[in-house]
Amino acid sequence: MINEFLQYLQYEKNYSSHTVLSYHTDLIQFCNFLQVEEDQFTPASVEEKQIQQWALALMSSDINARTLSRKISTLRSFWRFLLTRGYTQKNPTLKIILPKTNKPLPAFFKQTEMEIALNETFLPENFEALRNHLILEMFYLTGIRLSELISIKDNDLDLAEGNLRVVGKRNKQRIIPVSKDFCLKIEQYIRIRNEQIETHTPFLFVRKNGKKLYPNMVYNLVHNTMSQVSSLSKTSPHVLRHTFATGLLNQGADINAVKELLGHSSLAATQVYTHTSFDELYNIYKQAHPRAK
Numbered sequence: 001m002i003n004e005f006l007q008y009l010q011y012e013k014n015y016s017s018h019t020v021l022s023y024h025t026d027l028i029q030f031c032n033f034l035q036v037e038e039d040q041f042t043p044a045s046v047e048e049k050q051i052q053q054w055a056l057a058l059m060s061s062d063i064n065a066r067t068l069s070r071k072i073s074t075l076r077s078f079w080r081f082l083l084t085r086g087y088t089q090k091n092p093t094l095k096i097i098l099p100k101t102n103k104p105l106p107a108f109f110k111q112t113e114m115e116i117a118l119n120e121t122f123l124p125e126n127f128e129a130l131r132n133h134l135i136l137e138m139f140y141l142t143g144i145r146l147s148e149l150i151s152i153k154d155n156d157l158d159l160a161e162g163n164l165r166v167v168g169k170r171n172k173q174r175i176i177p178v179s180k181d182f183c184l185k186i187e188q189y190i191r192i193r194n195e196q197i198e199t200h201t202p203f204l205f206v207r208k209n210g211k212k213l214y215p216n217m218v219y220n221l222v223h224n225t226m227s228q229v230s231s232l233s234k235t236s237p238h239v240l241r242h243t244f245a246t247g248l249l250n251q252g253a254d255i256n257a258v259k260e261l262l263g264h265s266s267l268a269a270t271q272v273y274t275h276t277s278f279d280e281l282y283n284i285y286k287q288a289h290p291r292a293k
Contacts, residue, residue, distance in 0.1 A: 002027050002038055005081050014170035016147075026074035030054060043082050048092040051075060055096065069098045106242035106272060107232050114140055114243065116229045123185065127196040130189050131205055132221055137185075139222065139237055142166075142176045143244030143262055146237040150213045153202045154190065159183040168263035176261055245273045 006024055009015040015023075031041050033054045051072075058068050076093045083091060109117075118137055124130050138149060148166050156165040162183055164176045186204075193200065200210030207213060219236060226235035241262070248258050259270040 001043060001082065001087060002041060002078075004085075005078055008081060016169065022070070023074050023077070026071045027078060029071070030075065033057065043079065044088045044090070046092050048095060051092055051096055072096055072098055106246070107234055107239055108243040108246045109226065109230050109232065109235075109239060111247070113226070113229045117225055123188070125192060127189075127192050128208065130185075130192060132225070134185060134189055135205060135218060135221060136225060136240070137182065139240035140244060141178060141182055143241045144176070145169075145241065145263075146215055146218055148263075149237070150203070150205065150215065150218060152204045154204055155202070157183075157186060157204065159187060166263065169265075172263060172265075174260065174263050242273070245270070249273050 002024070005027075006020055009023060010017070010020050028038060031038050034041070034046070034050065036042075055068060055072060058071065072093070076096075079088070079091045079093050082088045118133070118140065123133065135149065138144070142164060144164075144166055145168065148168055151167060152164070157163075157178075158165075162178055162180055164178050166174050166176055168174060190204075193206070197206065197208065197210045200206045201212055203212045205213050207217075222237045222240065223235050226232075226239070232239065245258055245262060248261070249255065255267065255270055255274065258273070259267055262270060264270050
């Protein structure tokens with residue numbers, strides 16, 4: 001049943017392999033707690049009390065509330081699947097209360113930091129240097145995810161119209177506008193890439209051997225560059241995504257438009273950025289208003 005559930009997540013729900021692996025890990029951990037093998041697990045025999053005991057055992061191991069909530073959510077999804085397929089008639093997860101979690105506000109780079117990182121006094125004619133610059137700029141201009149960036153192909157960019165087609169989570173496609181200036185840089189990059197790289201895949205950003213980029217390579221590129229201009233403890237591609245969203249909202253963009261640009265499935269995922277924007281406005285108020293202190 002567990003394998004069937006995992007296949008359902010991967011092929012019917014189009015969850016990423018990373019997400020499916022997390023679900024699998026949680027279910028194996030629950031089986032280990034019950035002292036049963038994965039292939040001998042019988043969900044119909046599980047009682048609510050056993051899930052509560054598992055949650056208590058996890059809490060006693062100093063697991064944080066967010067991780068515990070995720071593990072309980074895994075069980076909830078699993079039992080909903082079992083009920084839908086008729087494998088069981090009861091759901092022992094219904095009365096399990098998830099712990100409250102304090103979601104940290106997303107970190108973002110300051111505009112001055114981005115200007116330093118994207119200094120365009122001159123654009124290099126070297127393939128790798130230009131590629132690295134454009135990767136950083138694309139993250140900042142579009143707010144796309146790391147997995148989405150490395151999957152961009154040449155034909156996903158319409159340079160004449162100034163837009164980018166992105167395939168996001170669960171294979172959902174969205175169109176993101178890009179500036180004419182950035183399109184000109186991409187044209188320059190493609191010309192240099194084709195001159196300096198003998199063979200390459202259909203992907204826009206490639207390595208010196210012409211093959212597709214891999215996640216750790218892009219992460220390290222962003223981390224190494226932004227660490228030089230920012231004091232944030234985390235300097236990842238996802239922080240650039242946060243920077244994109246926060247910047248739009250701070251400049252008065254409609255939250256529904258930001259939701260579409262980010263590829264969020266629900267508005268709740270986008271609303272976290274409004275708190276960051278309010279904090280920014282509050283700081284400006286405190287610094288500027290004569291009677292704010």
